Structure formats: structure tokens, C-alpha cells
Amino acid sequence: xxxxxxxxxxxxxxxxTIIDETGKIISEIEKFSTPKxxxxxxxxxxxxxxxxxxQVDVIAIATAGAVxxxxxxxxxxxxNLVEGxxxxxxxxxxxxxxxxxxxANSAAWAEYKIGASKGTTVSVLxxxxxxxxxxxxxxxxxxxxxxxxxxxxxxxxxxxxxxxxTCGSWDCFEIYAxxxxxxxxxxxxxxxxxxxxxxxxxxxxxxxxxxxxxxxxWQNDIITGIKGLVNLFDxxxxxxxxxMAQFVDLKQVEKEVNSDIVTTPTSVRIATAGNYSGxxxxxxxxxxx
Amino acid sequence: xxxxxxxxxxxxxxxxTIIDETGKIISEIEKFSTPKxxxxxxxxxxxxxxxxxxQVDVIAIATAGAVxxxxxxxxxxxxNLVEGxxxxxxxxxxxxxxxxxxxANSAAWAEYKIGASKGTTVSVLxxxxxxxxxxxxxxxxxxxxxxxxxxxxxxxxxxxxxxxxTCGSWDCFEIYAxxxxxxxxxxxxxxxxxxxxxxxxxxxxxxxxxxxxxxxxWQNDIITGIKGLVNLFDxxxxxxxxxMAQFVDLKQVEKEVNSDIVTTPTSVRIATAGNYSGxxxxxxxxxxx
Numbered sequence: 001x002x003x004x005x006x007x008x009x010x011x012x013x014x015x016x017t018i019i020d021e022t023g024k025i026i027s028e029i030e031k032f033s034t035p036k037x038x039x040x041x042x043x044x045x046x047x048x049x050x051x052x053x054x055q056v057d058v059i060a061i062a063t064a065g066a067v068x069x070x071x072x073x074x075x076x077x078x079x080n081l082v083e084g085x086x087x088x089x090x091x092x093x094x095x096x097x098x099x100x101x102x103x104a105n106s107a108a109w110a111e112y113k114i115g116a117s118k119g120t121t122v123s124v125l126x127x128x129x130x131x132x133x134x135x136x137x138x139x140x141x142x143x144x145x146x147x148x149x150x151x152x153x154x155x156x157x158x159x160x161x162x163x164x165x166t167c168g169s170w171d172c173f174e175i176y177a178x179x180x181x182x183x184x185x186x187x188x189x190x191x192x193x194x195x196x197x198x199x200x201x202x203x204x205x206x207x208x209x210x211x212x213x214x215x216x217x218w219q220n221d222i223i224t225g226i227k228g229l230v231n232l233f234d235x236x237x238x239x240x241x242x243x244m245a246q247f248v249d250l251k252q253v254e255k256e257v258n259s260d261i262v263t264t265p266t267s268v269r270i271a272t273a274g275n276y277s278g279x280x281x282x283x284x285x286x287x288x289x
Numbered sequence: 290x291x292x293x294x295x296x297x298x299x300x301x302x303x304x305x306t307i308i309d310e311t312g313k314i315i316s317e318i319e320k321f322s323t324p325k326x327x328x329x330x331x332x333x334x335x336x337x338x339x340x341x342x343x344q345v346d347v348i349a350i351a352t353a354g355a356v357x358x359x360x361x362x363x364x365x366x367x368x369n370l371v372e373g374x375x376x377x378x379x380x381x382x383x384x385x386x387x388x389x390x391x392x393a394n395s396a397a398w399a400e401y402k403i404g405a406s407k408g409t410t411v412s413v414l415x416x417x418x419x420x421x422x423x424x425x426x427x428x429x430x431x432x433x434x435x436x437x438x439x440x441x442x443x444x445x446x447x448x449x450x451x452x453x454x455t456c457g458s459w460d461c462f463e464i465y466a467x468x469x470x471x472x473x474x475x476x477x478x479x480x481x482x483x484x485x486x487x488x489x490x491x492x493x494x495x496x497x498x499x500x501x502x503x504x505x506x507w508q509n510d511i512i513t514g515i516k517g518l519v520n521l522f523d524x525x526x527x528x529x530x531x532x533m534a535q536f537v538d539l540k541q542v543e544k545e546v547n548s549d550i551v552t553t554p555t556s557v558r559i560a561t562a563g564n565y566s567g568x569x570x571x572x573x574x575x576x577x578x
Contacts, residue, residue, distance in 0.1 A: 066552070075553065122435050134521075138432065145523020146411050149552035155517025159446045159465065159510050169516070169549045176448065221448050227458070228444025232423075232521070234434020260458045263355070263438035264364065 004060040004286050005052045005096075006279035007045065008103060010034065011064055011080025014041075016048050017276070018056060019283035023114040025276060027052075038084045042093070049094045059098040060286035061090065062106035062278035066149035071099050071289070075149055080131075099286035103127075105142050105151060106281030107273070108135025111239050113284050115273030120236035124229050125271070126153065128222075128244035131166065132174040136233060142285075153177070155228065157221060176221040179244045186214050201247060219248055223256045226268070234263040241271035293349040293575050294341045294385075295568035296334065297392060299323065300353055300369025303330075305337050306565070307345060308572035312403040314565060316341075327373045331382070338383045348387040349575035350379065351395035351567035355438035360388050360578070364438055369420075388575035392416075394431050394440060395570030396562070397424025400528050402573050404562030409525035413518050414560070415442065417511075417533035420455060421463040425522060431574075442466070444517065446510060465510040468533045475503050490536060508537055512545045515557070523552040530560035 001020050008015040014034050018027035030048070035041050049059060064081055065074040074086040090098045101109070108117075108125035117123035117137070127133035134153040136143040143150045154165065154172035163184065165172035175181055179197050186195040190210065203211025226238055238257075240248055254268035273280055290309050297304040303323050307316040319337070324330050338348060353370055354363040363375040379387045390398070397406075397414035406412035406426070416422035423442040425432040432439045443454065443461035452473065454461035464470055468486050475484040479499065492500025515527055527546075529537055543557035562569055 120435075122439070136521075138427065139430075141428075143427065143522070145552065146409075146525045146555075147523055147553040150411070150521065150523035152520040152523075152551050154520040154551050155444060156446070156513045157448045159513040167551050169551070172520075224445045224448040228517075231441040231443040231461075232425075232439065232518075233432070234436055234439035234441075236435045262441045262443050262456050262458070263434065264436040266435075 002057045002287050004058045004283035005056040006283040007061045008278045009063040021287045023280045023284055038082050046093050053094050053096050058286045059094045059096055060282040061100045062103040062282035067100045067102045068148045069144055099289055101282050101285050103278040104133025105135040107241055107277040109285055110273040110277035110281035111271055112137050116239045116269040116271050117237050122235040123237050124235045125239045127242035129242035130179050132178045173225040182218045185218050189214050223253055226257050227261055230261050230266050231263055235266055237267040237269050239269050239271050291346045291576050293347045293572035294345040295349045295572040297567045298352040310576045312569045312573055327371050335382050342383050342385050347575045348383045348385050349571040350389045351392040351571035356389045356391045357437040358433055388578055390571050390574050392567040393422025394424040396530055396566040398574055399562040399566035399570035400560055401426050405528045405558040405560050406526050411524040412526050413522055413524045414528045416531035418531040419468050421467045462514040471507045474507050478503050512542055515546050516550055519550050519555050520552055524555055526556040526558050528558050528560050
């Protein structure tokens, strides 16, 4: 059976493991803090690739940032990664073929192949974490757009400039639906700069009305965003993934979305491909490429 | 050369003509007021089809409302058309094959085949008229979704319920970007229920500051919506079509969109396939089917 050495490169952590063509993780998962300089990142990847490449057929990298349509590199600058990251010649790091895909796109592919959106024609994946990622699959293909950057969840939630997104623009879905957004919602509601996402979650567990209201407001913004996506893509399902997805009331979201769209009803589901769906999706894409 | 008898069925008018496989209109365009009852609509279509079907290879219908993936009928209810419209068995009206597509999807296809988006990989068409329609083409295919209803421009412009859309939901792009929206913008700005879209356009022509401000606000909402679409689809171009498109400052829209997106720059263009692009697109689709 063919295998891939898979990486997940994020702003804070880098993971690697070996994955087979069924999407099964077949080696230990190694974890590193993302180095602060470009050279150190390259060196880390080089070392890990040198250690394992003889055992595998391909190198598969799920990465932060938009990946080009040739799946060889990253487009432009990526907020969470060091300057110059897009200049890396990933293929030069290995004698085996190196294949890249955006981390949210990779996660969407894993859900589609072995997870929550298996068997669907059109699916939208949202990764709700510190930020928000998106991956859209239409007729057995990832939506990539002209350059590879499609699926960015930076559509606007307000047209009158209220909250600045981490991308530098105003009022993107990301800055209303992420963990960061929940903290901002709490800051605004409580007029307290020091409140944390954890405070909100903890308050919700203790049934504190203020915190319940903050969570509801955050969830309502997620519902607003999903309604728009459903009217645009008419998907079989919307899959919620990432560390913040567990705080969403799926049944409630599905009910509210389906009561207020112009397309036919959709299904809202939690991701099932696990915490390493980015690496799994990248490996499955790389092995099928 | 193959030809289609093409119809455009809208809420107020029904058109028909004959179109060849190059997209050329080769007969007179006939125009009718849309009848008020289902039976009269069916009778009108039957009469026109009986008159011309012997001359053509296929019947192509561009229609208001979402069209199913089999291109045989309309899904659910359609605001602008009589109740029961979706129950029409269009194929029963002709001995030739009858092919349907949504009017905005048809217009998008015409632009893609013979108009402003020719040669692109990903394009988004917006028809700005009394309402707003949308048609998205990705890799030589219309985005249809699981049921055929994709491409609806009912993503939200505000998450806090300000303006009710004609679809019954709140704050859809349509109700901020249409001709109806421009009238509502004027009503709000001038606190006058009787102001018309024409008053605004006329005032703009006479350089009246108030009216210029109203048009700018309307255009800014269109820009906000396009930014979201560009981040989601990463299109080669966004094509503006419909009677209201002429009032948009294309260069300004393109400049503002490209200065505030996370994807690579796009091009904003005016439609060039003409007033009958719906019929042309439906004919080209039907003849290729």
C-alpha cells in the first residue's frame, strides 16, 4: 500500500506523521513549535523529510496560507507565518514528489473521503479555531479558483465597518465566527479587555446568563454566515471542524439555517475525521495526484 | 447549423426568438406580458412552441426561479411567478426536447461563451435589475449545487436584521444591490416613501450631492458583496449585467475590491452579450446538452 509523509504546518505548531492511502495514520505523530525564522523552518522540514522519505511514496504538506493550483507552493504572504514563507521551494527539500494543499482544504478533503461529508456532491467545511478556514468540494473537486486561493471565509458580515479582521479588512466572517471573535464578543458585552474565550466557555458551563448570551450572539453570527454560504453553494452539508466547533449547538444551527434560505435544506454536521484531518486530507490528495 | 427556440420567462415579460449554435439571434424577438394565471402561461408557451418547433432542434427556456439539475423544471416557489409554476411539465409542451435553466445562470453562460467572461476559468455574474441574480461558472460548468439552486445572491450584508429582503429573509445582498435597494436607500436617506430609482438616477445626472451620496452608498454595498464573492470564488472576473449595471462605476468598484481581498486581483467587467443574454445562454446550453 502506498504511503505519504504528511506535515501540518501552522503558525504555532508543525506536525508530521506517515499516512497510508486509506487515510490511516501508521506512525507516531511528531510535534514541533513552529520556528521563528524561515531558515529554521526549512531546516526542520529537511531533517524530518530526510529521516522518513525513504519509507514513503510522496511528501504531503497541509499548510496555512493559500496554495497554488500546481500544489507546489504558497501564494503571497500568510498572516500567521514568517515573512518569505511563500518563497520556499518545497520540492527542493525531497527527492520524492512534494505536494501541498491549504490546511482547511486538506481537512475538507479528509471529511469528504473518510469523514462527515463522505458521499456528498457539494460540501462546505468550516474550521472554527483561533481563525476560520474554509474548504469547498464540488463534484469531487476542491474549489480552488483562478490562483488556488478560493474558499477564504472573508465575506463580510456588516457593510458599515465595525470590526477589523486579522486580514486587515473589515467585518470578515472570520472575525465573527472564530475563537478570537468569541473573545471580542465578550470584551464588547462585558466592557472588559481581559476576558478570555475560556472565561466564556467556563461561564457557559456554569450556566451564567451573561456568558450564555455572548455564546448565543457568536453562534447567531455563525448562522448568518452559513445561511449565505448555503444560498450560494446549495451544499448537501456544512461540516464544522476545529477546536471551537464543539461549542456550537449543531441542531439549533441546522434548524435556523434551514428555516431561512432560498435553496433546499442542508445538513449541518460535526467533523469526524479527527484532529489530524489536515494531514490525512493532504496525504489522500497527494497519493491520488 | 442547429437552432433553438428560446424563451425568457420573467415575472413581467415573456420573450421568444430563434437562436443558432453560435449564439446569434436569427428571428424576430416576440414579447408578451406574463399572463396572470398558470393556464394562460402554459397556453402561451404551447402556442409559441407549436408555431416554431418544426424549425428548430430544441426548446431552450431561461426562466426566473431555480431550475433542477436535470434541467426539466423549476424547484419550489418563485416569488415573481404565479403559484404552481413549478408544477408545469415543460417537456409536455413540445415534441422536441425542452431544456430549462435559471435566467441568471443562462446569462452567465452567454457571457462565458460569447461575452465578457469568455476564456475564463472561474467567473461570477451578477444581474443587477429590479432584483439581483447570480450565475457562477467554474471549470467550464455552471455551479448548480445539490438541487440546482446554487448561485443565489442571498448572502447577508448585516447580521443584526435591518432590512427585509423580497425573499422573506433579512439583509440579503439582493436587497442592498438591486434597483429596489437603490429606492430603499433613497427612501431612508431622504425620509420620503415616494422617491423613485429614477429620481436618484436623474439627480445624479444633474450632479445633486444628496443623490450622488445615495448612489455611492448603494455602490459601496455592491463593493462589499463583491469582496466576499471574490474571497470565496477567487474568480478571473466578476461580470455586471442587468438594467442597473450601467449606474455602477466599474473602475472604482474594481479598484476598491482589489485593494481589500485576501485572494489575487480580479477584473470587474460589464456584460457584453446584450439584453437577450438569458435566451442566448439557454440556447447555447440546450444545443450543447
